[in-house]
Amino acid sequence: MTFRTRFAPSPTGPLHLGHAYSALVADRDAKAAGGECLLRIEDIDQSRSRPQWEAQIYQDLVWLGLSWPHPVMRQSNRTAAYHKALAKLDAMGLTYTCTCRRADIEAAAGAPQEGVPQFGPDGRIYPGTCRQQNHTGSGAIRLNVEKALRGLDTLTFTEVGNLHYGPHLIGKDMFLREIGDIILVRRGMAASYHLSVVVDDADQGITQVTRGADLWEATQIHVLLQALLGLPTPTYHHHDLIRDETGKRLAKRDDARAIAKYREDGATPEDVRRLVGF
Ligand code: GLU
Numbered sequence: 001m002t003f004r005t006r007f008a009p010s011p012t013g014p015l016h017l018g019h020a021y022s023a024l025v026a027d028r029d030a031k032a033a034g035g036e037c038l039l040r041i042e043d044i045d046q047s048r049s050r051p052q053w054e055a056q057i058y059q060d061l062v063w064l065g066l067s068w069p070h071p072v073m074r075q076s077n078r079t080a081a082y083h084k085a086l087a088k089l090d091a092m093g094l095t096y097t098c099t100c101r102r103a104d105i106e107a108a109a110g111a112p113q114e115g116v117p118q119f120g121p122d123g124r125i126y127p128g129t130c131r132q133q134n135h136t137g138s139g140a141i142r143l144n145v146e147k148a149l150r151g152l153d154t155l156t157f158t159e160v161g162n163l164h165y166g167p168h169l170i171g172k173d174m175f176l177r178e179i180g181d182i183i184l185v186r187r188g189m190a191a192s193y194h195l196s197v198v199v200d201d202a203d204q205g206i207t208q209v210t211r212g213a214d215l216w217e218a219t220q221i222h223v224l225l226q227a228l229l230g231l232p233t234p235t236y237h238h239h240d241l242i243r244d245e246t247g248k249r250l251a252k253r254d255d256a257r258a259i260a261k262y263r264e265d266g267a268t269p270e271d272v273r274r275l276v277g278f
């Protein structure tokens, strides 16, 4: 099987040093394996994505000396694929419509109890309000995780990065307690981040997912969705995050760290590569 990884930025702001690092790690892994590194534009959230940020992504990556196969997959063109995956989960009886607003979820969550986690990788752990309601019409779509896990064997994946190197087993009890009913479709979006990433990685034949360690927790969700949809689970490389002098992780909107800013200030691509350890 050809090694294939990807760099999958969201065009919601300028690429910063952390993105440069992620793209370079993915590119290096692909070259080392004699495979390829794809670029995917994750513009699933159309309310935050902007064409000028997408244009700047191409510009920044070319400037860094990176190239990628064409055509580039863009999530805004992928609605049909997401709907197909959703229909499959729907036919398995694993989805339900959730009409809760954020405030409803906060109110239903009740007082925090000791030892019971309140937040997971998908935000506040959903209290299950709409699970048995058979709502029709508009709302978000959630996965009934308890029901989904019932039919599955153990969930596993392999991490190749240093931070969490090795095989990982995903416990069903942990999933129920610490993650809960995840969102498959957000209001006003074609799919959630989780569903779109899983469907896209499979359709692109990705054999290794390369991304920052900030998405480590989300991987459990992705492995579950792969199992339910009958898709292969790639290996994972969660790399460390680039931090500033104070140890704070570089936020996306941190303009001072934008690659374009370095370029404007006269830095060379080699300077930027060196700054992130390449
Ligand atoms: N689009 C995501 C981001 O920019 C990355 C998704 C992924 O690599 O799975 O943070």
Ligand code: ZN
Pocket (backbone or CB within 6 Å): 097, 098, 099, 100, 128, 129, 130, 131
């Ligand atoms: Zn609800």
